[in-house]
Amino acid sequence: MAPDVFDASKDLPQPINNTPRDAPGDAPRDVSRDIPSNTPQPRGHFQGGRRIGAGAQTESNDSSQEHHRSRKRHPDDYSEVMAAERATTNGFAAFAPKPKGITFESQHPGETILLFLRQHPIVNVPWMLIALLMLLAPMLFILIIPFAREIPLRFQFIMVLGWYLLTMGYVFEQVLMWLFNSFVITDERIIDIDFYSLIYKQMDYAKLDKIQDISSRTGGVVYSLLDVGNIFVQTASEVPEFVFENISHPSKVTKLLNELVIEEEREQIEGRVS
Amino acid sequence: MNPTISPAPFSSFFGSSELLPFSMGTALLVLKFFIVFAYSLYLVFGVVIIRQVSLMNKTISSPISAVITIAAYIHLIVSILVWFAALVIL
Numbered sequence: 057m058a059p060d061v062f063d064a065s066k067d068l069p070q071p072i073n074n075t076p077r078d079a080p081g082d083a084p085r086d087v088s089r090d091i092p093s094n095t096p097q098p099r100g101h102f103q104g105g106r107r108i109g110a111g112a113q114t115e116s117n118d119s120s121q122e123h124h125r126s127r128k129r130h131p132d133d134y135s136e137v138m139a140a141e142r143a144t145t146n147g148f149a150a151f152a153p154k155p156k157g158i159t160f161e162s163q164h165p166g167e168t169i170l171l172f173l174r175q176h177p178i179v180n181v182p183w184m185l186i187a188l189l190m191l192l193a194p195m196l197f198i199l200i201i202p203f204a205r206e207i208p209l210r211f212q213f214i215m216v217l218g219w220y221l222l223t224m225g226y227v228f229e230q231v232l233m234w235l236f237n238s239f240v241i242t243d244e245r246i247i248d249i250d251f252y253s254l255i256y257k258q259m260d261y262a263k264l265d266k267i268q269d270i271s272s273r274t275g276g277v278v279y280s281l282l283d284v285g286n287i288f289v290q291t292a293s294e295v296p297e298f299v300f301e302n303i304s305h306p307s308k309v310t311k312l313l314n315e316l317v318i319e320e321e322r323e324q325i326e327g328r329v330s
Numbered sequence: 331m332n333p334t335i336s337p338a339p340f341s342s343f344f345g346s347s348e349l350l351p352f353s354m355g356t357a358l359l360v361l362k363f364f365i366v367f368a369y370s371l372y373l374v375f376g377v378v379i380i381r382q383v384s385l386m387n388k389t390i391s392s393p394i395s396a397v398i399t400i401a402a403y404i405h406l407i408v409s410i411l412v413w414f415a416a417l418v419i420l
Contacts, residue, residue, distance in 0.1 A: 147394035157393040211361065214416045218369060221412050225375065228405055232379075235398070236386045249389060255382060257389065 131170050131243055134319045137312040138170060148235070150174040151304040160240055160247065161259070171312060173239040175302040176284040183230040190223040239300045241312065246289065248298050262293040264320040270313050272306040289313065362420040369413040376406040 131138040131154075141153035152158070152172040160169070194216045198204045204212075233251060240247040246267070248260040267289055274285030285306035289298040303309060383402040387395040 145393065147392045147397075155392075157391075159391045161389045208358065210419050211358065211365075214365060214412075214419055217412050217415065218365065218372070221372065221409060224405060224408065225372070225379070228379065228401060232383065232386065232398070235394070236390055238390060251382075251386065255378070255385075257385065259389070 128166075128243075129319070131168070134322075135170075135312060135315040137308050137315065150176050160249070162261075163242075164244065167245075168243050169240055170243055170316075171241040171309065173241070173300060173303045173309065174234060175237065176282060176304050177234075178278065178282055178284060179302050180230070180234055183226075187223060187227050187230075190219070190226065194219055239298075239303065241309070241316070243316070246298060246313070248295075248300070260295040260298060262289070262291040262295060262298060264316050265324065266291045266293040267313065267317050268292055270310050270317075272310045274306060283307075287313075358420075362416075365420060366413070366416050369409070369416050373406075373409050373413055376409040380406055 133139075138153065143154035143156055144152045145156045146152065147157070149155075150173065153170065155169055155172045158169055158172055163169075207215075236249065236251050238249050240249065243264075245261050245263050248258075250258045250260075252258065269290040270287065272285050272287045274280055274283075279285060279302075283305055284302055287298075287300040287303060287306050287309055289300070290296065291298060300306075300309065380402050383398055387399065
């Protein structure tokens with residue numbers, strides 16, 4: 057049963073020694089988002105044997121106003137998925153929780169990337185097969201086409217060279233498309249980055265509080281075995297639906313999104329958002 | 331009378347003045363022109379890829395950005411070499 061995160065009013069305010077952690081590289085905290093000192097502070101709750109929801113509280117100390125400030129919580133404090141995952145430095149990972157060294161255009165100061173997603177590497181198999189056929193094509197061409205041997209050797213050489221250059225370009229283009237068509241989940245937004253062709257780019261954003269429904273779909277033998285699926289996120293933003301296609305661990309991503317939405321609602325209730 | 335027609339070899343096909351109004355040398359010259367033209371277009375594609383990689387790296391900066399940029403430049407250099415080889419060898 058999901059915990060009632062909105063039940064903070066039942067908890068009595070009491071001093072907590074648990075101060076929020078900051079992710080490496082976090083920007084200085086926004087003081088304007090702090091709760092006034094007279095706001096009752098929730099104690100948090102337990103979820104899955106782990107204390108969830110206590111990171112926003114500050115230590116009560118009359119000598120300093122700073123101890124009454126409620127701060128932006130670390131994702132590990134409210135997300136089981138994030139708490140269970142280790143930070144990754146692999147730049148080629150299709151499922152990269154807490155990625156190090158990855159930033160994106162229009163990233164806000166202090167905005168932390170929680171999950172960086174690409175399509176599962178299995179989607180690359182079709183173009184890899186095509187590339188393999190392209191590599192073998194010159195040999196097949198000489199075997200099949202009767203007059204191919206009649207072409208002067210220097211022409212054959214240059215044409216084969218050009219063909220392999222074309223193959224190289226095709227492979228490079230496909231790798232680029234796989235690497236950069238990605239989905240980003242931050243502690244504030246979800247972002248869908250699409251490169252449709254060489255020069256056409258589309259970036260869709262939706263704030264977490266605009267998310268209305270999240271559903272996931274997995275189908276097919278191979279995709280079920282590899283834990284690959286699609287996630288559909290209905291939003292109240294300009295883009296009505298975000299589709300995360302062929303991503304790894306769709307259940308984890310769905311759970312993370314749910315946790316983020318709950319945290320966002322919690323922030324609004326507690327007045328921790330501007 | 332033998333009704334079957336044996337296929338003519340490539341060289342004799344182009345070399346036959348009865349079938350075509352140009353010689354084998356002319357055909358290869360035209361072929362060279364098309365190859366160099368096609369490789370010139372591919373050079374443009376290589377430059378576009380450089381631009382695309384720059385745009386992509388600007389959109390998403392990651393630890394592999396440098397590797398991708400180097401790969402794009404290698405691709406462009408190979409394209410230039412192949413274009414130059416076509417110009418010289420053909």
